[in-house]
Amino acid sequence: MAGNATFRIWRGDPVSGGFTDYVTPVEEGMVVLDAVHRIQAEQAPDLAVRWNCKAGKCGSCSAEINGMPKLMCMTRLSKLNLNEPVTLEPMHTFPVIRDLVTDVSWNFRAKKTIKPFKPRTPDNPDGTWLMQQADVERVQEFRKCIECYLCQDVCHVLREHHKHDEFIGPRLFVYAAALEMHPLDIEDRVIDLRKKHSIGYCNITTCCRKVCPESITITENAIIPLKERVVDRFFDPLKTLFHII
């Protein structure tokens, strides 16, 4: 793979914007972020892009590549059709700051509304705990999350219905699940999950799970078990029956 490729990049600010085409040389092994950097260095020094580790570990360079939510640093050009222009857009679910950069600060504010970790009393006099690897592994899956917010980007409750004030989205359900299933945690977040964080809005379309660059089984392993906890607490028919009697 050598030669030129065209990148159709959305450029603009909160008020206006549109696509600009950039033609740039490409080589074997390049990822989308490399092409963006080359365009930035050679043609558009003020092109706004957010990135950090360039190794799929920090979750900064999320964007929509040919309409698919992806990390620019982990999307190889060899996986794209370079005979057509490659479209690059900012994530749609969050307000644009400029070009490919969006304002994701809502995620940080929403996270604060989730009750923090609260461990049980230590198991040993030296203040330490004992945990089994199997119990830890279940939660470690959730803690792989790099907070790229691609799952938030595709969630229709946020993307189409803009329920940012009532709903916390898949990333933060994964966070809540990591706390709820933490072997040491004794906090209760079930009421909040139903009332404050509206987990009921999620109708398990699994879009979030499909775009997760860390392959976290968001829907099945995090959201559904949380929904079950809510149902057990509030909608158990037997409990309701006993209550009536």
Added chain:
Amino acid sequence: MPELQRFSYDVLVIGAGGAGLRAAIEAAADGAKVGVVCKSLLGKAHTVMAEGGIAAALANVDDRDNWRVHFADTMRGGQYLNNWRMAELHAKEAPECVRELEAWGALFDRTKDGRILQRNFGGHKYPRLAHVGDRTGLEMIRTLQDHGIHCGMEVHMECTVLDLLMDSGRVAGAVGYDREKGHFLLWQAKAIVIATGGIGRAFKVTSNSWEYTGDGLALAYRAGAELQDMEFVQFHPTGMVWPISVRGILVTEGVRGEGGVLRNSEGRRFMFDDIPDNYKSQTADNEDEGWHYTQGDKNARRPPELLTRDHVARCINREVKAGRGSPHGGVYLDIAWIKERLPKAEEHIKRKLPSMYHQFMQLADLDITKEPMEVGPTTHYMMGGIRVDGDSQMSTVPGLFAAGEAAAGLHGANRLGGNSLSDLVVFGRRAGRYAAEFARNNGSAPSIDEEQLESVTKAALAPFDRGISGENPYQIQYDLQDTMQGLVGIVRTESEMEDALDKITQLEARAGNVGIGGNRQYNNGWHTAMDLNSMLIVSEAITHSAIIRKESRGAQFREDFPNKDPEWGKYNIVVKRGEFEGEMLIEKRAIPSIPEELKAVIEEMK
């Protein structure tokens, strides 16, 4: 003067990686009003890249381990240029700091009996690294972030500090800009903790992201603080070398800790050919013994692949130069071979090294459970930095503290893997505590020098006045990276470094004429232009220090002085700002003599 937003804190922490967050949590717990400024979003700092683990003598896996062994290992690794007080405190306090992370929700891998599991790593005598697969740094930063947001600190995300402000010799605040709007901000503070991490971006091949331009070191230097050990830049032996666009991305030492071996193009395990004398007694002399060590055999000695990073990097460099390298200029790192020794090796590798598996599959189309990786040295870590007091982490400027990679001392001439994450929490905690104390004891808020404020903001906007006809900031950055990589890299000589100094002077002149188009909103070109100031100061300090030290020790290898000189083992090199504009003073500073009881520990462990 351009308008600016003003904030006032007892303690301002610059940087939100492990050290910055730990400092902020501690200062807030001590009752200080704390502000945190970070160049990126919260939780994206380079701490996430740390893979292998956090070193602490918990003795969960080998009960022979204790702080004395950890201390001796750290000093040996640092070739005895370390600040011994920091090495002592670090070894003593690391276990407590790891337990603290667990109490805040970190989930480390477990031993069979349910305690924190520890793994082997280069230069550590016993399995000492608490870890989470190969994503320990992510676990740590997320733990600190999620704990920290409930501790009352105010976080200013995506803000870059341009300069520190002073009031009659003590620190008074910081001025900077936010990326989103390009507006200026002033953070008034009674005490400041610098936790800005490293300088990797001054080099071409690096594992560091765009942020690591040495801002904190340059800020402290300009404020009059002393820098130390700047010649010691760690080149991690195993970075990716192919494809070109991912060159430099880290391949964790954990691969070797799990039994991965280095081979040259002839298939030879070349690390057996060159084992330094001071490590001979602890290093395996045959392949079997090395393998048994990685599998937890307490009577086996470690394989030579797990020698210190400086040494392994140089051996790789030598193989490549001698024409025994891999096709893309590296050597082979092979973990797939363990299938000869282990049943279900494939699953084992995927479980122990998940992100390495993922990284090579996605970026290089290579399955590490089947094929060897190609690796070569990459600029990874700065042992040098701001000279601080070992106990309090205060620099030579009153009220200015430093912790983590930005501070010098703990690692001496070479850092052991795993000692960075523990450095962050041990000294982040100390810096936060003493900064809060300083703020308390120096009650009145210092006053702000409005004139300095105005000149800083004016200078920051100058590139817009010059517009796109000025020098391209990206090009200057590339040229600097080429210079440092080519002339002040793994193998150094005086003449090349003198040449580098000339080039840096020319680049400084070009940087003074840098121009940028567009507006101030999230303008990456402008940000790069601002970062050049720090990178140039740091590069100059590295080069000067490397020229002065006429010996090879730890991370510094001088082709013209290839041997270690005991005389040089008595000194650190200190850099500070001179009286005149642009004048950099370099001096030899005698290392304080080490107390008898610590000397005895080192002797005992030899």
